[in-house]
Amino acid sequence: MTRMQTQSQSQSQAPLPAQDGHVTADGRQIGGVMMEMKNITLRFGGVVAIKDISFDIRQGEIRAIIGPNGAGKSSMLNVISGFYHPQEGEVWFKGYRRGPMKPYEVARLGIARTFQNIALFDGMSVLDNIMTGRLNRMKSGFLAQALWWGPAEREENLNREAVEKIIDFLEIQNIRKTPVGRLPYGLKKRVELARALAAEPQLLLLDEPMAGMNVEEKEDMSRFILDVNDEFGTTIALIEHDMGVVMDLSDRVVVMDYGRKIGDGTPDEVRSNQDVIDAYLGVAHD
Amino acid sequence: MDQFFFAAEVVANGLMTGVMYSLVALGFVLIFKASGVFNYAQGVLALFAALTLVGIQQGQIPFADLINAAFGTSLHQFGWTVPAVLAIALTAGVMVLLAFLIEKLVLQHLVGQEPIILFMATIGLAYFLEGLGDVMWGADIKTLDVGLPQGISDAIEGATAEWFGYGFFIDRLDIWATLIAAILVAALVAFAQYTKQGRAMRAVADDHQAALSVGISLRFIWVMVWSIAGFVALVAGIMWGTKSGVQFSLSLIALKALPVLMLGGFTSIPGAIVGGLIIGVGEKLFEFFIGPMVGGATENWFAYVLALVFLVFRPQGLFGERIIERV
């Protein structure tokens, strides 16, 4: 089981010291460890959702978490985003141990996410939804807002400019004033990504960004994810079921099954891991 | 020692009030479980039932005021009185008809709306029914008498005086009300647990779509639970109407079922029963010990504040399951 637990990067020949950076084949800069999960165990009553899992996420990489249904992937993402608090283990972010934090405090550290079942604010327009991503950057006081005094309006317009850049980037200009409730599924997913990006996160968590999409939509979404990583240098951790997509997109992959980690490494390494093959294809019992 | 007996008497009275709260709360729980509707109109249903019962019993002409105003007539009475049992049966019929109309005119058109919209619709319904009751039967305070015994029970006073040297003052009406309510509560629980309709009802409560797919008629279940709620309201209306007259405040007393539900959890039948007893005893004891210090009439708010404070510490209520939030 520990056979594939390697610290090395896909393009490097030898294992690297943890803090060293390197450059991938396609020219992206991968830095040191940004986030580290140490021996995480999460239980709900008697059910163990995550059992003693450790892995890290490096600056600038695209890290995938895969596994069969019920493997604990979403729970893992929820631990990272501070929604669940593990009973055991430590979460380290940028060199500091993170205590038990409220989800909104985690968001303020620069961690943004999307959701498996879209969690947009249905009563608001696309523009307002994306603007909510920048709430933590808006500092004008209560009185200034109440009177729409200089600073409040200036701040609103500055943030609007930033949001418009993301709207352009994700090619959703024509729907910016539409209430999100009216949008089709694929566009909702894109708006949700826009909202997460609007926060200009250092770490972006994507929970099944391509679930329920057709091939064309998946290609679009893959392109956006790669562009985000490439242009903004955003570190990305994602959960995805589509193996082809995962193997193409990600630099390193964690494989989970029944709450345990059964593999960790580059897509090529994971693909040839016997435990992973067993978990996905089943294993003959005799 | 007297203080202790006073308190014991207060507790006994509180328990009896509590059973009535439990009964009305059960009406809420049944509707909430079967249709997801939080029925604010439950209290007004009780008022409406009591008004209708008095009206039928005394042979009032429905809508007399309206007819008189519109046509210049001066109608008031048919000139007959209806025996109590028959009047109760007729009123029960009216409540079933009302349940049918509510399903047909209101609920059917609100299927799939958010729960809070349904809740507000029942507030509108409460206003409508209050107005309808007044227009049909007049808004004056009425006395209701269906032949239930009333007055302080001499037997209990005598017996307790002999045993403890302290005579308990307990109204015979309260004893009867408690007995009837207890029987009804037991019957409802048995109905929900052991009959075919009860099982269908619980199935609907769990999942509308799944219940439909195994051939349960949603409309039938809804009419049924609203009829039951109407019947429960009728019983509560009779008890409270006999005690303190049929008037608007009756619908507010029935609203006490709301804090009962908060305490017990909206979907729990045992919760409704235990919650009712706790609130009944709690508010009587509070009024007894603390009331005199703060000017009395604490029953107006005690139940709500108790439920509020309780929920802050245990949001799922007494018997609710721990809520695990998901994203």
Place this chain on the structure above:
Amino acid sequence: MIYREAGDFKTSYRDDGQTFPIRLDRWGYYAVLAVAFGIIPFLINDYWASAVFVPLLIYAIAALGLNILTGYAGQVSLGTGGFMAVGAYSVYKLMTAFPEISIVIHILLAGGITALVGVLFGLPSLRIKGFYLAVATLAAQFFLVWLFNKVPWFYNYSASGQINAPERTLLGHAVTGPATSAPAKYLICLVFAFVLAWVARNLTRGTLGRKWMAIRDMDIAAEIIGVNPLTAKLSAFAVSSFFVGIAGALLFAVYLGAAEVGEAFGINKSFLVLFMIIIGGLGSIFGSFAGAAFMVLLPVLLKNVLVGSFGWPTNLAAHIELMIVGALIVFFLIVEPHGLARLWALTKEKLRLWPFPH
């Protein structure tokens, strides 16, 4: 044909973010303001002031307040009557304790005190949600009414248990007390309603408003994108109660002149304001005014028709009014859960395309 946005290009985000982006709307808004401030004060008499305009403006403020809490932040409250009572009794205590200070300051302070009480009763909203919260706010309603009824200090130990507004002047004109003229009553309410509506609009379009709406639409997601539910919910309770408190203060001091808490601020008041925002439109400033106008005008209209024209007894008319209001609430929820504001928006959308809808 006339009402359209084509050709009305916006060249800055400031222009795009304004309240009335369409030119004709802007003109309509200015016209309404001109009539409200420039014409009505000269025409208004006692009947129109006390039957229509003053209650309309006061209830519009209360509806704005409840709409901030329920329509924008998604927290249903059935305690509006109780919070209005806090505003009324605060302004009464302030007016009688510090007669030399301006009534405007008293009214604002009454709003502030109500805001504090609102935050106190809003604390459970952090743990309790949905129906449970709605029922919990009934605790505020019943407790506050009981408190003002039972503690004589609040009504200055008056024998009747009532509170009576003494005369106070503003710029040389009486605005409270029996000698107040109709234009004075109207104007003070109008100024408060106008300024508060403007503040409500500003708050709801900016950062705070987005936080409220995020909590309303999906509280868990809101928290994960960085909204602190504590500050978002409590700020909604504070701002809402501030508005409701001012409405209560005006209702007592300017409109009623004398009040008994159970009668003036009972649970029916809570429902009245709730109905206003349902019929007007949840989450809409315009809807708050439309709903208040509807609920104020309907009884006046019914009374005129049933009692005035048909000669029916007043209490019968009142019961029929209950039925009609109840039926309308149900009707609106079935046909248009978003209220008059949405109907208005739909009409405008159609008008924009008229006469070529395709």
